[in-house]
Amino acid sequence: QAASADTLLLTAARLLDIRDGSFVENAALLVEDGRIVAAGPRGDIEAPPGARRLDLPGATLLPGLIDMHVHLTSSPDYHGFRRLALSDERKAIQGVVHAERTLYAGFTTVRNVGAGSFGDVALRDAIEAGEVPGPRLFVSGPPVGITGGHCSDNNLLPAEYGLEGEGVADGPWAARAAVRRNIKYGVDLIKTCSTGGVLSKGTKVGAPQYSVEELTALVDEAHSRGLRVASHAHGAEGIRNALEAGVDTIEHGSFIDDSGIRLAKKKGAWLGMDIYVTEFILGEGEEKGILSESLEKERMTGETQRENFRKAVEAGVKMIYSTDAGVYPHGHNARQLSRMVTFGMTPLQALQAATLNSAEALDKDGELGALEPGYLADVIAVQGNPLDDIRLLESVHFVMRDGVVYKHSRAQD
Ligand code: ARG
Incomplete structure (x- = not known):
């Protein structure tokens, strides 16, 4: 109470x-x-x-605590084709339950990086109005990205079903227009994807998404309106592209190489590496509906990501706390802290990532x-x-x- x-x-x-x-x-x-x-x-x-x-x-x-990468309207019980059966309204209702669970786990602020129909904007506002309990939310609405790409589009069904993601935008001007639309409907930040991903059908973690020209337009549009940009990026080239374009946070960062590490430091960008979620994907993923091609991709990604986490920490890249809760159960957000200690941080550094650093990346230092x-x-x-x-x-x-x-x-x- x-x-x-x-x-x-x-x-x-x-x-x-x-x-x-x-x-x-x-x-x-x-x-x-x-x-x-x-x-x-x-x-x-x-x-x-x-x-x-x-x-x-x-x-x-x-x-x-602050988690900079959650999906409150996603449930870990519905992966792969199962997710197609859930309406955005149903996901929003699940989001109410997930928000409460997240708050009770000690996460008083979270950044929601991707939700359909602006369900995360609605959830943020309902929490703000005191209608439902939850963390303070910073939300992105639908991710902006390429046709067929990870996080912006959905490749599960053949062409005759006409399934297309809300945030699909090809070309610099379309990317700017998508940013403007998201701002119109109340988002706090822009989420994009500059490489393929693990959990999407038919995308490659190593393949870049968007040209530097498109990413630069997207970032310029967001920054000129006072919003920050988070880019999902696993592969080294897509990480560099996003950094070149001036994104504020790199999410996942799995295959970041030495030049990416140097660029992140030079640009003052933050790195949020979700090094816990691999345990869930490879453990319970299959029974939750995760596609076999995704399990295959995870086997090629998780371990390298952990090694590169250690490298990035040693190199002194600014680290935030990004977990991808929603892929795995909400409320388990704190489990990643111990993995961050195993892979090179002191307990204090891990806690600073989830407090001071994340607050700074939200532009809320001095308040959070x-x-x-x-x-x-x-x-x-x-x-x-x-x-x-x-x-x-x-x-x-x-x-x-x-x-x-x-x-x-x-x-x-
Ligand atoms: N949402 C991310 C993706 O689909 C999850 C990546 C999880 N794996 C990892 N090793 N961090 O790409």
Whole structure:
């Protein structure tokens, strides 16, 4: 049950300083009208008379997590041809359930990168209006891309069915027009695909989609209207094309090579590598309807992506937290943190990717991603020290968003 937002003194055993990994022991957080007004040792913070108080004994407070790549209107139970049976309305209804699950898992902000019929715009607005619980959403609407391409089109049926994706746009001017249409219907960012993908029929992960000319037009149109661009890209050439064109975030980045790494650093682009989802695709994918050609593509992609994740981290590319939840179950978003540690990050770096860095890539630094005065009161808690055991983030027991408590369950120990 959501409590009302006013003035609240939240106390806990400790608070993680996400910038340097230090802890404030016996911590307190003063929250007023949805924002943090003070954070520090309990003794230093005075609550105004009448403030509500909430103590979380033994808990560590952290900023709410951010996932930059989810598909709330996609269900992991409907892959391949099964998805054709779901209307956009049905997917939107599933999205309501998925949004709640995501919030309860500690993700107080997510970026939704691809949804039909602007179902993600509707979901964002319903959450904003307080009609349904969910994370703060930044949404793309339909991805913009080429005919027959990954994420923009749908290649499952023969020509006589006339199945075509909403965001198909060939040529620079068509790409600009598609961006304009998406903005008209309320999106916060533009999603495009500059290579083929794993889960689409008949596309190749290594093959570029769009010319640099088309991508440049798309990015220019989006940037001139104040929106950022996320590009799905697995293959090295398509990654470079997108970076050349000036996209803000590269999603997947599986086959990024040294020149791609250099270019990402030079351009200041962020890299969001979804290195958990391969476990689901190769584990449960087949029984969920994932096409055998997709399973084949995943076998050629997942491992290399993990090796390249390590390379990118070592090279100092700016990393965000992108999981592709929706391919696998919503609410399992935090599972990737431990994989990021296995493949080269410190626990603090993994947490920074999912807070500070992602906030910056959303252009929301100073508001999201830290527990500091002036920030929105998005707070989660785990029992114990998350820098010793990153998997604690998989069982978040307290969730506050905008100063409203959505989850407060009994701590496990
Ligand atoms: N949506 C992505 C695609 O179809 C999923 C890629 C998952 N595999 C991976 N190794 N990250 O291309």
